[in-house]
Amino acid sequence: MFFYPFSASALLVFALSVAAASSKGSMSSSAPNPSSSTASASAANPPKKSNKRGLAFAAENPTDVLKGNSSASVATWVYNWALVPPDYIAESGIEYIPMQWGAADIEKLAVTVKGLGAKTILAFNEPDFDQQSNINATFAAQLWMQYIQPLKQDGIRLGGPAISSGPSGLPWLQDFMAACSQCTIDFLPFHWYGSGSGGFFDYLYSLNGEFPHIPLWITEFAETSSNDSVVLDFMNQTITTLDGLDFVERYAWFGFFRPKDGSHYNLLDVNGNLNAAGQVYVDAAKKVVNALPNPTGSGPDGATNSAGGLTTVFPASDTGLTPGFATQTGNSGLRVGGNEIVKICGVGGAMFAAAVFGAALVW
Ligand SMILES: *[C@@H]1O[C@H](CO)[C@@H](O)[C@H](O)[C@H]1NC(C)=O
Ligand SMILES: *[C@@H]1O[C@H](CO)[C@@H](O)[C@H](O)[C@H]1NC(C)=O
Ligand SMILES: *[C@@H]1O[C@H](CO)[C@@H](O)[C@H](O)[C@H]1NC(C)=O
Ligand SMILES: *[C@@H]1O[C@H](CO)[C@@H](O)[C@H](O)[C@H]1NC(C)=O
DSSP, X not given: OOOOOSOHHHHHHHHHHHHXXXXXXXXXXXXXXXXXXXXXXXSSSOOOOOSSEEEEEOOOSGGGGGGXXXXXXXXXXXXXXXXXXXXXXXXXXXXXXXXXXXXTTGGGHHHHHHHHTOXXXXXXXXXXXXXXXXXXXXXXXXXXXXXXXXXXXXXXXXXXXXXXXXXXXXXXHHHHHHHTTTOOOSBEEEEEEESSHHXXXXXXXXXXXXXXXXXXXXXXXXXXXXXXXXXXXXXHHHHHHHHHOTTEEEEEEEEESOOOTTOSOOSBOTXXXXXXXXXXXXXXXXEEOOSSOOSSSSSTTGGGOOSSSOXXXXXXXXXXXXXXXXOOOSSOEEEEETTEEEEEOSSOHHHHHTTOOOOOOOO
8 A cells, every 4th residue: 555655767766876785795685694693792692584574664664674684584575666765765774665656767677686686576556456556467468478487587486466365455456467468577475454364364275276287476565453462463374374385485464663643553653662562573582472362462471371461562562562553643544444455655644544543452
């Protein structure tokens, strides 16, 4: 659902300025070398990195990325819906994956991506959705063959268009695949928003059933409940399962940002620290341990406390378990209608307010 925040021409200028930085190896897709990190680490037990888990970076404060590349972080990749990273992401040591968001400036894709030295690229963002890149399947297939497919011969891995989880998603993708029969798509990203992991897994398995030979990425997904316990529980169920599924290559929770527009799925708190969901997602040592309520909502005995209360994270947070949400300040969001999520970006707050209710302080 994320809006492309920069003008494409500004990005191109920026691409040239960061091309040099990328040669330092920040774009490398190779996993950290476990033996060298063990050898150099005076810190105890550096975490095993996750090949799959990434950051959907929608944060606005440049220092926020440091929470994603801390020594405790398991995250190994980051994207921000753009084709070139700002310096603070390029220099974070986390693999940056560029995205060709829409049709604009696609003729400059090849030179930019090669300049960055990227090994993998993402393509059109929710082309099935008129509030997003909004490209019809036939035209998207033409653009793909002309501008994206040729990058294959440079050894770049090509991500397919990322459909939404709305009703237009799968039909769009079927049309695209039919129109793009010569395309060699290396992996297929998709998005999902809603409430309850059942709907998420239904969509995941239906896409795997439809395209069984193409590995899947989930480049945006979130539980849209305003109950933070429910959000944590959903995160626990989904990431644990995704980690074990061979046909899921990578995923990125939506998202890595501070509370915004009444969100409950943000991974950072108001000060830019990892909130409880952020700790579970990013920090190898933090787990959701108590899907059942506990009376205190925090504290080191959360794991054993089942007498009623709130979901917690164990071991307890270094930074304090802070609210995952703030009052609405902007004008975009998600609306849940029945079991179906209807995305509205850039509309007035009134519709969103309907989905944000009972804002109980859960952590
Ligand atoms: C994280 O990024 C900062 C620079 O932005 C760098 O100084 C630091 O070493 C990085 N940490 C890791 C673990 O890569
Ligand atoms: C698809 O989009 C292209 C470019 O905007 C347009 O020329 C074409 O008419 C569209 N096709 C359909 C079937 O809408
Ligand atoms: C939030 O969800 C938990 C777990 O399902 C539940 O026990 C709790 O009552 C809910 N809180 C609110 C305010 O609805
Ligand atoms: C998920 O929950 C289970 C038990 O409820 C727990 O064992 C596991 O560590 C949790 N995983 C994460 C990533 O929180």
